[in-house]
Amino acid sequence: MTTNGTAGQDYLSVTDIHKDFGGLEVLKGITFGARQHEVVSLIGASGSGKSTLLRCINLLEIPDRGEIAVDGKKLPLSPSGRSHRHITNQRDVRLFRASLAMVFQNFNLWAHMTIRQNVMEGPVQVLKVPKAEAAEQAEALLARVGLSDKLDAYPAHLSGGQQQRAAIARALAMQPKILLFDEPTSALDPELVGEVLAVMRDLATEGRTMVVVTHEMGFAREVSENVIFLHQGRIGEQGPPEQIFQSPKTDACRKFLASVL
């Protein structure tokens, strides 16, 4: 964990993020960090703002206030007055986004493309990787998530678990610095959850930096270095999984864990 100069320093740093939806203050100042090779799990009740936080990190929602930096590079938000709504440079934003890959609850594979094309699309269009190279990479990544026999299948013909594994391969194809997961197993039938968690566990072991919103407490406990409990738009509690799961300090966290465990 002590690679060139980032030792002890946050690879992802999120500072004082605020987000307001037409008067509803969803995020009320969130600050946390993740070191390289670290897995951070975000847990919390429905509506506590987990998805919103994740979406703010890669600018699918524009935070009203706050700062985000990846690998020492600050997200190109330029405060105008009291709000961040004006973004300096669309190109910077896109490059920034490309360094963070997102895996969605509903997979969001592109329905008009085969799995292979889904995985090739970002590299070819955004990273300008030559097609042949992107195809090779796509095949390797899909093999890695166990989908070698589905390369030319369309998303509609795959099970939920297979679609999510393909979506993970698509995220990896962007060579992201950080992987963001928003409840990647919540839309799956129970018997399909395991295969997706297995892939994610594998990525964690490999040393990927990941931020995972999850309701799978067993998984959070097993793979994360740090667990963050979100409560009503604030960080209610955070710490290593042993602490959060075995001796939570706040009532809210205790109650939440009692309701999900």
Add this chain to the structure above:
Amino acid sequence: MFDLVQTYLNLKIAASDSICSALSPISPELFVNACPRFFDGFFVTIELLLLSSVLGFLIALAVVLARVSPNRFLSIPAHAYIYVFRGTPLLVQLWVLYYGLGSMGAEGLGPLWPFFKEGWWVGLLTLTLNTAAYVAEILRGGIENLPHGQVEAAQACGMTWSQRMRRIIFPQAIRIAWPAYGNEVILLMKASALVSTITVMDLMGQTRTIFSRSYDLSIFLYGAILYLVLAGLLTLGLRLVEARMAIPSFTQAKSSRQP
């Protein structure tokens, strides 16, 4: 280019000749005599229809991009254009552009006069602008029916607005919108008969001329049959394109993938 036009004209005459002579043993005398005129009109209708649907489609692409753009200086004019052309009868549009503008004459219209004095050109222009408005709305329906996650996935991997449009949104929207688009082409074919009111000798114009010489009402039946043949050909063409674009269970996927 000129060669191409000449080849087309020759082909047209050859086609009309051979169809008419093939039909003559099995047709009533009335039709046999009028056959070349019918086919003259038939081809005028096809020409207007193909040109206006292709040009109209291209304009519709530009209009729908403006319409869904977050920039109000683009979306408001696009909206107004669609509103005007969908909200007024095609007949009125034809008459305004042909008789209305045409009444300004050579002095009023200057270099545009040669264009506006020809019913055929005004007909083509009006049909094009009219269908573009409808097609833009049809495409917008397709775009807005896309699950938002499709676009977010594209944003999340860093695609530009134009990449998202070109690679993700449009290819799906066109497939969603295709049945409605096919409907619009057939409606346009029928509506095109109105150009006969601005002196264009399309299938309807020719049918009326032939009728005015014989006063035999069955003439209209032959006209109708030719329209039906054209509708059949168009439907076939639209189906072929649909089949070429088809993606296994794409449309079912749309509805079942919504959370």
